[in-house]
Amino acid sequence: MQHYKIVLPEHLNDYGFLFGGSLLKWVDEIAYIRVSLDLPEQKFVTVGLDEVIFRHQISKGQILRFQCERTRIGKTSVTYHVQVFGERYRRSEDRVLFETRITFVCVDDDGNKATIQGD
Numbered sequence: 558m559q560h561y562k563i564v565l566p567e568h569l570n571d572y573g574f575l576f577g578g579s580l581l582k583w584v585d586e587i588a589y590i591r592v593s594l595d596l597p598e599q600k601f602v603t604v605g606l607d608e609v610i611f612r613h614q615i616s617k618g619q620i621l622r623f624q625c626e627r628t629r630i631g632k633t634s635v636t637y638h639v640q641v642f643g644e645r646y647r648r649s650e651d652r653v654l655f656e657t658r659i660t661f662v663c664v665d666d667d668g669n670k671a672t673i674q675g676d
Contacts, residue, residue, distance in 0.1 A: 558594075560587045560623040561644070564615055575615035580641070580655060581606070583623065588637045588659045591625045596635065596673060601661040604634065613643075613654045620644040621654070628658065633670045636660045 562583055570576040585603055592601050615621070622642045629636040641655040665671040 558587075558591050558625045560590070560625070562621045562623070564617055564619045564621065566617055569617055573617065575619075577611060580611075580615070581609070583621075584639050584641075584655075584657060584659060587623045588625055588639055589661070591627070591637060592635055592661050595627060596663075596675070599671070599674060600664050600666075601635070602664055602668075603659065604662045605660050607658040607660070609657045611655055613652065615643070615654055618645060630673065632672055634660055634662045635673065 564575050568575055568579040589601065589603070622644045624640045624642065626638050627635060628638045636658055638658050639656060640653050642651065643654055663671045663673045
């Protein structure tokens, strides 16, 4: 699944680059949308991000393309690999600006781990 965001002034840190927390929020949101579409009618919560790697600075006005692919599904959890690419400026096309793996766990109505149903 691909998704796009534009970096606006309110997303910048005090050095004028994208604040890492904004990017992590977007990654969590986009991956959550993906798991919700892949495995509907089940509840998932984020349990972790592995190897959070900011490879390049991201400036105001950059259009970011998020590529989210499922890499593993287990009995109660599912993991996605998320890569972020720059789309607005030629120097950043096809260059990974950021990447991580994010894992969600399936939960029941009481918030306890639950078995993932179907696929």
